[in-house]
Amino acid sequence: METFIIIFLMLSAVAFLIGELFLLPSGKLGLLGAFLALLSAVIAFFSFGLTASVAVLGAGVALGLGALFYGLKAKTWERLSLKQTLQGKFNDEHLLSVSLLNVGEKGKAQSALRPMGNAIFHQQVYEVSPLGEWVDAGSEVEIVRIEKTKIFVKKVDKKDKIIFEK
Structure with missing residues (x-):
């Protein structure tokens, strides 16, 4: 059960951090994501020890960087971007x-x-x-x-x- 909670918290943390970068850059999602990542590491530490805690943090960092890299490279966010340009000029x-x-x-x-x-x-x-x-x-x-x-x-x-x- 602890393993499921740790994985869920880490995936949620990565989702909130990605949301902070691309959707709502206000600081709230980023803080929530960082809190969930630390919470998952603390639960891993008390349930499985120091090695598991470090592994959870490392996996979370790798997962976050991988999601960020994929999101930027695969044009995943292109459908959210503005495609229209201003055509007007001073008359x-x-x-x-x-x-x-x-x-x-x-x-x-x-x-x-x-x-x-x-x-x-x-x-x-x-x-x-x-x-x-x-x-x-x-x-x-x-x-x-x-x-x-x-x-x-x-x-x-x-x-x-x-x-x-x-």
Whole structure:
């Protein structure tokens, strides 16, 4: 019975250590695996003596290294890895189109600007951020500041609109 417990504890220890390396590198699985390996060695020492304890530890180390080597060489973990790559790149056309905008131009919020959203200027959609309060969709907005590719807008008040129209 002790032999079965020792083997079970050592296999569990190796499984937890491999899990620590490949699945959940938080330290908890590794500590649990190390504890189970030492526990199996202690049980082997009290049940079968020092020679058996050293043999159990040696077998555990060999088993762990063998499992690690097999896992890395046999592409066992390939099905867990991410195979997709990012294909996007910085859009120079966006930088050019933003440079065509000027402070003071008016447009319309296509979506709610909370804290970012889309607005239409010159029949083109831009990502904008409001300065101050959030802006509802459909509201008229005015460009207040442009920093590289970031556009900051404010909601056009009815008072400003009347003054602007006169």
